[in-house]
Amino acid sequence: MFLWIIQRDLLLAMRRRADVLTTLFFFIIVVSLFPLGVGPEMNMLRTMAPGVVWVAALLASMLSLGRMFSSDHADGTLEQMLLSPQSLSLLVLGKxxxxxxxxxxxxxxxxxxxxxxxxxSTDALLVLTASLLLGTPVLSLIGAIGAALTLGLRGGGVLVSLLVLPLYIPVLIFGAGAVEASAAGLGAGAHMSLLGAFLLASLVLAPWTAAVSLRISME
Amino acid sequence: MAINWFKYSSPASFYSLAGKMIPFFSVAAAVLFVVGLYIGFFVAPTDFQQGEAYRIIFIHVPAAWLSMFLYVIMAMWSGIGLAFNTRLSSMVATAIAPTGAMFTFLALWTGALWGKPMWGTWWVWDARLTSELILLFLYIGFMSLQAAIDDPRRADKAGAMIALVGVVNVPIIYFSVKWWNTLHQGASVSLTQSPKMASTMLTGMLIMSLACWMYAIAVILIRTRAIILERERHTVWVGQLQEATQ
Incomplete structure (x- = not known):
């Protein structure tokens, strides 16, 4: 069931490739805007890079949250999922x-x-990629709560940002901090461990919270 | 005789109880504010390091305390409302949010006023300041989520979820000065250690905190009464109320 949900959502995403690409291009455009805005001073850009990439990733991940449940809500699939005997938390985790x-x-x-x-530098690139690899699943998991709470509300898109971005801040701080710490020679281990801890905690708690929120929204 | 613990969990009986309690808390708040401000401005000595500017703590510290306490209380009532499906608990949680947001804003604002002469800057991206700012965002998120949902019961429950998720931030604010050794000074008052400030300053601050508590309780009760009237306007007992029919 869990794999089925993932498979189904991936299939749906492949059928609507434009949606996936829009998010990706949004990310690329936001990151590319900063050098144009602040000027091409390489030293400054190097220090800004982790923060800029992370903020752009946060926004890109948030923008696509609305789609997580809304199309299923519109065609009634979500109601069937709520009625199914499978654990709703598991379904939410899959989504x-x-x-x-x-x-x-x-x-x-x-x-x-x-x-x-x-x-x-190559090291910084590695740390940045690794921190994003650990951090972006947390964004999707926390985002599921916001998406579930704002399901079917007017102005849900703006509201979800207000709810979810404050909760994203710790991930942003430690994600961007990992790159800065490694650039400063402190090693990124501590930040990575914290990101890993966020990931584990949100893997356990977020699907359940989002499932409860879905039931509230669908009452 | 069994005591009916749940008598006041009915909006109708709570409405009249709150009406009787509001004058008491309002008067207490007014008296304590006058006493606390008098001590703060005239009795407490000038600080040898910080001069007169330290007097902002008489409002800054109580506001910061309340901003965190009120969030925890709001989350607690939200949780009770969610778990036991009691209408009144959720109404109280909704009533707490604007007051909590006001105190959070006040703490940030007075902190900025204090930071300018002391640190030479209005704002630093210090752990405690940042987490207090996040707290303000959480309050605003709670209020705007509830405002966006038309069905009050769904609004209560959805708000409760976001309040409970956000409550993880409160210990982070409280311990931030210990965990990250940043610019904001450590806690000035502690139960386990002797106070690090002159006793008149401490008295003034505690009285101001008490005054803020009384104010918060009075305002929350008034707001809860308003919410009760709004939500129960179709019931018989509201129809029979003197205030409502006038």
């Missing part, structure tokens, strides 16, 4: 993972290329 595979993984793969635009 969050599918969301990550569709939006998070392309960002992680694109990040080193964008890092090169910002003249990051």
């Amino acid at each position: 969050a993972l599918a969301h990550w595979l569709v939006t998070g993984v392309p960002l992680v793969l694109m990040a080193p290329v964008l890092g090169i635009q910002y003249d990051l």
